Amino acid sequence: MNSQTAIRAVPEVAASEKDMANAIRALAMDAVQKANSGHPGMPMGMADVATVLFSRFINIDPGKSDWPDRDRFVLSAGHGSMLQYALHYLLGYADMPIDQLKAFRQLGSRTAGHPEHGHALGIETTTGPLGQGISTAVGMALAERMLAARHGADIVDHYTYVIAGDGCLQEGISHEAIDLAGHLKLNRLIVFWDDNSISIDGPTSLSTSMDQLARFKAAGWNVQKVDGHDMEAVAAAIETARQSDRPSLIACRTLIGKGAPNLQGSEKTHGAPLGDAEIAATRDNIGWPHASFEIPDAVLSAWREVAVRGQAARQAWERRLASSPQRLAFEQAIGAELPGTVFDALAAFRKTHVEQATKVATRKASEMALGVINDATDLTVGGSADLTGSNLTITKGMGTVAPGDYAGRYIHYGIREHGMAAAMNGIALHGGFIPYGGTFLCFADYARGAMRLSALMGQRVIYVMTHDSIGLGEDGPTHQPIEHLAMLRATPNLNVFRPADIVETAECWELALKSADRPSVLVLSRQNLPMLSQAHEDALPSGCGAYVLREPEGPRQVTLIATGSEVEIAVAAAERLHAEHGIAAAVVSMPCWELFEEQSPAYRKEVLGTAPRIAVEAAARHGWDRWIGDNGTFIGMTGFGASAPAPDLYRHFNITPEAVVEAARKLI
């Protein structure tokens, strides 16, 4: 168990790697101490594994951290962020000087509490919420195989390495991820499990008796177990894993806080500074006489050599790409720039259907729009969490991704909403594709953790969420979303689209595709909806978030605001208000609150008008007061739904044109 035993066997190489690992330990404990906040235990425990991985295997180039064929490194145990920041400093990332480590967890520093994608170079994904990293990595490893299938091993040929902790493996999402990875034989995925038998509450034996190796083996993984402080054993395991035809788990038996003489092996090193005395004792214990944040030149040079190896690999790759017949196609894919023909085709599609007054469910409209989109570009990659025939997410000729066969464009994600969302994050982060995936809106609940990360990372992931209200009917309240629109709309940096007809659906698809810096959710009906748009427009009215769909002849007496399937109800109510009561009602369709919020106050005022307002949405009121104002009325759900045919439910819950008419007459 003592790393020094192994090190003595091959002194020249190992002595240097031992120092390299101790540099990580020292930086981690010193930075956490200075911040008086953070997690030293994991970086110290996994320093040996990380050193072997980076010094001997990983191909990354700190000078060009977004080189497409680089290996991906994911710190799934994100609380050990100082491992990553120490590595980045040691490897010479330009944005990670020692001062950044000294500013660990301080306002404005790049060294955030948990690694954040986009916050510092080379952070492949945001981690911290446990289990997300390993699950996102599955998407990266899948994207790599899919891109290789399209452009060849000469230019796409890299590994995805993950460090995961006990927490990652206990979280349910890990089950979805490893099952999918094992099934699809994602053999470029190599996961190191920091098997230190410690979680926050104490020994892991307080809460689990899982045989993780047997578990991963059951999921079709190659599994190995090593002493995580035996560098040669770790290296041999990585070699073996790289040759496997399956994804690999390497269980690394480690001591948390390794090196701290009095605290190693204890949960006390997990999430708190070691304290000055123990840090001094650790320096003695590991033979690290250097001052805080000081790394000797020899150690730094050893680390910088790793970067040189990566640079050479990157340059060799660039030469291969330059002479590859795939060059243009690859660059277009990696740029993920959609050709204008996609949007031309969507415009023609909208024109055709408004003229034909096509009446379909918006989930069906989405399928039809996807047919156009998927024909016009290869960038889109679809899927569903085992609801393909309900979400209508597959289109003709996509081809299915299958174990060992990655040429297709459609992924059967299985009954795994959370795993799907995380995999889509990984696909988007990897580059080369625009992922979309379907489930019922209600099961956004299951995917929440990863959906939030889509938003936090600003990734173009498109969620196709059908069966969006009581309109789904008989499946009942467990399947009927009530609070879900509020949950999604309250999430920052996420566009939530709820289109009212096939034209708006195509517009919302276009807006989602063009939103390269954020995820989108398309919220779609199960039931048929009539054509409400009245004429073709080149501009996208949905792009303003809300717009006046029906303006009455005289001055407005009431404004009816609705989304999705309830716009039909608002239009019917407006017609009856006019015909039966001589009341002038405008109808506003509001497919996207977020985009409406971004419009000018003048535009918003114009759309909302000064007349009293009524909102109609078959969901919770929460949030609607923003638009209806002090004297407004909301017509929607006040509790959970029920099981019955959809028309019965709309009547039962009083979400009808009659109810709107009555509310309008009361209001004015």
Add this chain to the structure above:
Amino acid sequence: MNSQTAIRAVPEVAASEKDMANAIRALAMDAVQKANSGHPGMPMGMADVATVLFSRFINIDPGKSDWPDRDRFVLSAGHGSMLQYALHYLLGYADMPIDQLKAFRQLGSRTAGHPEHGHALGIETTTGPLGQGISTAVGMALAERMLAARHGADIVDHYTYVIAGDGCLQEGISHEAIDLAGHLKLNRLIVFWDDNSISIDGPTSLSTSMDQLARFKAAGWNVQKVDGHDMEAVAAAIETARQSDRPSLIACRTLIGKGAPNLQGSEKTHGAPLGDAEIAATRDNIGWPHASFEIPDAVLSAWREVAVRGQAARQAWERRLASSPQRLAFEQAIGAELPGTVFDALAAFRKTHVEQATKVATRKASEMALGVINDATDLTVGGSADLTGSNLTITKGMGTVAPGDYAGRYIHYGIREHGMAAAMNGIALHGGFIPYGGTFLCFADYARGAMRLSALMGQRVIYVMTHDSIGLGEDGPTHQPIEHLAMLRATPNLNVFRPADIVETAECWELALKSADRPSVLVLSRQNLPMLSQAHEDALPSGCGAYVLREPEGPRQVTLIATGSEVEIAVAAAERLHAEHGIAAAVVSMPCWELFEEQSPAYRKEVLGTAPRIAVEAAARHGWDRWIGDNGTFIGMTGFGASAPAPDLYRHFNITPEAVVEAARKLI
């Protein structure tokens, strides 16, 4: 694979059981056909297993469906609800006459699309969202062991049986549940896996290669595999499972839609009616000449005998209870009625701390209140998803639940928020305990699916969610809730409490304990908060949802509304407005929106006042327009958080007394 082979071996008994199973098949296919909606495949596939289970093993009494020591049956594959309704009709549940089956999935019927607890007698838990049933059952099986440890096997001695499908086992939550159950050796839990190799998209081989038996074995389960149409094999497996010292999985190889000659084995039977022709062919094929919804007397009698056996078991149990020295204690536990001493002690606690002006984080205040509560009653059972030292959910002398030792009151749920929430649902549904469990508020995301079911089922489950805002500081945006309060407040039938000091925290705990018909979420700060309450009151001001904490001397010029840690900011702003600008500002503390919404309009008007309003909450604005009105101002978060010490973050995001003062001056 043909069930008739086994049946021929023991003709008298088995012939009858074959008919009993076919009765389920017929009722399921007929009811789905009549509703033109539903899932016939699972009930037909699992009819043989269900018949063996109910006819030979399960102890339930349809005449007294809530008898505490009954076996629990959970249909985790809830889409197969017709299996349960058919069983209930056949067993003679008074609320399930044949007319209910004829009204399957219709408005007002008890035969909802998915089984709903409280909707019909004997439905132990609401299922439909996949994986919830099996995970809730873990809580039931744990509660059984815990109750048995307290009151003895003489009066607590029952099994929890689960039918789960491929979907249940693919969902991540199943991993959390089976790991916990295996670890705790919950040997009264027996799960039948409907191993039919079919999911909605087609064969399960489209998305999984999991060796489920190896997986469950890795989690410490007893595993068996049988032909699910071989009734004797199923019975033998159940016998073996009942003797195991571990939870048991019985993989039942079945044909989905078994009996339908042209469709069995196909995903086409999963979620759609078979059609009249195939139903007629099925009648021929299984030898069931009876008309739709008609069950011959002989078959019905055979089923009713099962109920008689259950009735006898119940009566024997009642005799044992009547003569047990544990009787009183058991009845108090099962009634879950809290003694008044709990609330007396909480009142004294509040009085002491308001007098001492105790300044603590509300998570600490919660721990202190829990100390009082847990001393005064044994009903509470606590736990945390591996954040015990952060959530502060354990109190002195609780004792820990451990494998084979169920005398303790504290559960180390592991890093399993979703599994914890579902287990708490199961504990509450089982009866005998009031469960509470902790995690960070941000990780409500992970538990959403089960939390929604707490609300839908109206169960007294108490979520202790700490680290409730940017106030958690350095961990950064992945750990800082923004949209979570909106997500929870938008959920029907859920009380969300965000107390401002130790007094409000104790009040909110009392309100949560008294809310027997709904779950509660206690949203608590990491950081210290001052005493804001000014004098002891016997009544609970928090019980009104919101109340005036500070009324200015003159007429109000502005009303500041805040919750939790931001009430301190509002109070400081009010003092400065008065002292520096002579502005009369009231401060409203609003710990619970839901309870405030339930007050009279007059009370609400009085609290909110007519002066302009400013709300302060370190979270998303979404929903706040309800309280601030058209001319109000919101001071809070507009995007994700950041990693830094908490005071820096409050300044950075401009959630400060200065910002409130400035907004107030602008507003008036």
